[in-house]
Amino acid sequence: xPTVHSATYQLLRHQGLxxxxxxxGSNELPFLKNFPEDFRYILGLHEGVVVGMADGFALAxxxxxxxxxxxxxxxxxxxxxxxxxxxxxxxxxxxxGQQAREMMGVESMLANVDAPQLPRxxxxxxxxxSCPQDVxxxxxxxxxxxxxxxxxxxxxxxPHDDWAREVSDETALLSEREVASAGLPSEEQLDxxxxxxxGAANPVLVLGPDVDAYRANALAVALAERLRMPVWxxxxxxxxxxxxxxxxxxxxxxxxxxxxxxxxxxxxxxVVIGAPVFRYHQYxxxxxxxxxxxxxxxxxxxxxxxxxxxxxxxxxxxxxxxKNVLERVTQSERAMPEALPLPEPQRDxxxxxxxxxxxxxxxxxxxxxxxxxxxxxxxxTAFWQRVEMKLPGSYFFPAAxxxxxxxxxxxxxxxxxxxxxxxxxxxxGSANYAITALWSAAQYQIPVVFVIxxxxxxxxxxxxxxxxxxxxxxxxxxxxxxxxxxxxxYGVDAVAVDSREAFERALSAALADTSKPxxxxxxxxxxxxH
Ligand code: TZD
Ligand code: CA
Numbered sequence: 253x254p255t256v257h258s259a260t261y262q263l264l265r266h267q268g269l270x271x272x273x274x275x276x277g278s279n280e281l282p283f284l285k286n287f288p289e290d291f292r293y294i295l296g297l298h299e300g301v302v303v304g305m306a307d308g309f310a311l312a313x314x315x316x317x318x319x320x321x322x323x324x325x326x327x328x329x330x331x332x333x334x335x336x337x338x339x340x341x342x343x344x345x346x347x348x349g350q351q352a353r354e355m356m357g358v359e360s361m362l363a364n365v366d367a368p369q370l371p372r373x374x375x376x377x378x379x380x381x382s383c384p385q386d387v388x389x390x391x392x393x394x395x396x397x398x399x400x401x402x403x404x405x406x407x408x409x410x411p412h413d414d415w416a417r418e419v420s421d422e423t424a425l426l427s428e429r430e431v432a433s434a435g436l437p438s439e440e441q442l443d444x445x446x447x448x449x450x451g452a453a454n455p456v457l458v459l460g461p462d463v464d465a466y467r468a469n470a471l472a473v474a475l476a477e478r479l480r481m482p483v484w485x486x487x488x489x490x491x492x493x494x495x496x497x498x499x500x501x502x503x504x505x506x507x508x509x510x511x512x513x514x515x516x517x518x519x520x521x522x523v524v525i526g527a528p529v530f531r532y533h534q535y536x537x538x539x540x541x542x543x544x545x546x547x548x549x550x551x552x553x554x555x556x557x558x559x560x561x562x563x564x565x566x567x568x569x570x571x572x573x574x575k576n577v578l579e580r581v582t583q584s585e586r587a588m589p590e591a592l593p594l595p596e597p598q599r600d601x602x603x604x605x606x607x608x609x610x611x612x613x614x615x616x617x618x619x620x621x622x623x624x625x626x627x628x629x630x631x632x633t634a635f636w637q638r639v640e641m642k643l644p645g646s647y648f649f650p651a652a653x654x655x656x657x658x659x660x661x662x663x664x665x666x667x668x669x670x671x672x673x674x675x676x677x678x679x680x681g682s683a684n685y686a687i688t689a690l691w692s693a694a695q696y697q698i699p700v701v702f703v704i705x706x707x708x709x710x711x712x713x714x715x716x717x718x719x720x721x722x723x724x725x726x727x728x729x730x731x732x733x734x735x736x737x738x739x740x741x742y743g744v745d746a747v748a749v750d751s752r753e754a755f756e757r758a759l760s761a762a763l764a765d766t767s768k769p770x771x772x773x774x775x776x777x778x779x780x781x782h
Pocket of ligand 1 (some may be wrong): 334627628629630631653654655656678679680681682683685707709710711712771
């Protein structure tokens, strides 16, 4: 008879979840024992790192990733990282070891009391099987739930005495299951949508992270060219859905109600695809739409559709919807939008670089299929202006703004995309939340190039403090950090640079070495996010 252990590994193997991201404790050891040779275990030294690596891996591979956490304490440590996974529609299958069934009621050490409650509301589904025989089925449900649109994290708590128990041969049926969704609007809905697009005098396109997640970037380009629309990236951009040097590209929308409405003045149709409407940040109340404008929202997420404060929404497969709409729209005779001018080079002060120069150098030296994992909050606008990205899956930023994503996600992305170079562009504030990801990168020889932008401050908060008239708030600076020493302590080669030429040399050398990670510490000026 199969055991819960053998049936589960069989299921995971068939479903392609053979990389396990984890940090173990006693409750998890019965799952990890007899670890099959065709599986790999990636150890993270803190659960924020574990989930961050798995998140990057899932986003870059487009497939569910398996996480194994230690009971309540490990799950708690993972929660901050789950905010990002939830908002990036990342299909993470989180498992957590539970105390032995008989020992749960008395709340022994490591009993995860009310385990399914713990990760809510940052999971689509959370469960603790009521008997050992239900564990493989529950994990099968978890994988399919995570992977069905809209994708997202799920959580299963598994008592450690379950793994050795026997299950019926029928459990094998689970491994063979395929669960697919086929969401496409009706012909009538597509025709009505196309009619609005064809009839608009001055439409504008807004693209979000799910265009990139569905690998629908080329379809979005075709639609923009067919209708000759300016294209904006939806606010708080966590992925790059559109080539940043295309004539139609306009940049990332501001994350404020009034800011967006002002920019869309004069447009009669706003088409938003693969993003919430909208993911605001700064509180700047105002009108949601300019006069005379209609908004249409195409999304894979019914919750996004339902909670929007304005516009009509259509829910379905982003790529299929785009493809079908494209077949129905006619070539516009409007003038094509003009490409944005390239930004001027910046002069660097003695001994440090401007972030703009850092990005210009990256843009010049990195391969055209490089992947950027970015977590420096004050430099976002400058980055989007200066770095050309044209291939799908070229950019990842924490979708909920939860810091501690950048370092581990860069490691996970590089694991999923070994043929492409991954550059982590990380602020000196952000780097500290999940710094032990450096250890995983070193131990598993994952050749990420980490570029630490060291301006000595929480730059974005400095900007916010002026906006909120709270300039006297304490705790906004981070002096006294030596990232080269820290990196070396975790086994990563590191170099500090203080001029453009030194950075060019260091980045070229790091990009040329695919055998191990490198960290480059760059002292920079502080700039404004907008
Ligand atoms: N803690 C967590 C987990 N996430 C957060 N987003 C914050 C705190 C608040 N926070 C921001 O929203 S931006 C920021 C903080 C602390 C500053 C990040 O500093 P940095 O980047 O050095 O990484 P910049 O470019 O200097 O802003
Ligand atoms: Ca900083």
